[in-house]
Structure formats: C-alpha cells, structure tokens
Amino acid sequence: PLAMADPQSLAIAKGVVAYLNGRPANAIEMLKPIDPMSVPPDIGAFLALVKGSLLAADDPAQALALLDEARLLSPGTLVEEAALRRSVGIAAAQGDAARFA
Secondary structure, eight states: OOOOOOHHHHHHHHHHHHHHTTOHHHHHHHHTTOOGGGSOHHHHHHHHHHHHHHHTTTOHHHHHHHHHHHHHHSTTSHHHHHHHHHHHHHHHHTTOGGGGO
C-alpha cells in the first residue's frame, strides 16, 4: 500500500498539478498557506517560483518577494534565472526600474 503523505506535501503536490494543468485559482488556493522557506531548498525554490508566477497579476509586491526567495534558494540555477526574468517584468510593470539599478 502507498504511504500517506503529510498534509503539506499533499498540498504542494496538488497545487503543482493544478498549476501544470492550467488551473491557477486552484493552485493558489492549495499553495497559499505554504512558506517556501519552510521546506527543503530544492523544493522551496520551485514552490516560490510557482507562487510568484501565480501572484504576479493580483499581488505584484508579494510575487516579487516570492521570486526573491526563489533566487535566494537556488543561486546559479535555471530557477534563479526564471525568477529574475519574471521579476524584471513585474518590476517594469510596477514602474520599479530602480530595483535593478
């Protein structure tokens, strides 16, 4: 029999599946209570990237904070690059060019 996953791992899995299946509202609902800094860095980095991407339109300040966490959790990786690229777009839309000066 399959072992039961802890509730946080199950929520992460369900949230990521919802994100990958194009259901952003469901993904946000499942992932919102989970702090990317509270899970192992390899998982936290992806979680922060997904959450930041999902919140970009509705809560750009929170999205930028999450994308910063993704960059901090995965320096020198494609996650860092993706987070930086998304951050530039959000900051530009917010008129926050000084963020990258």
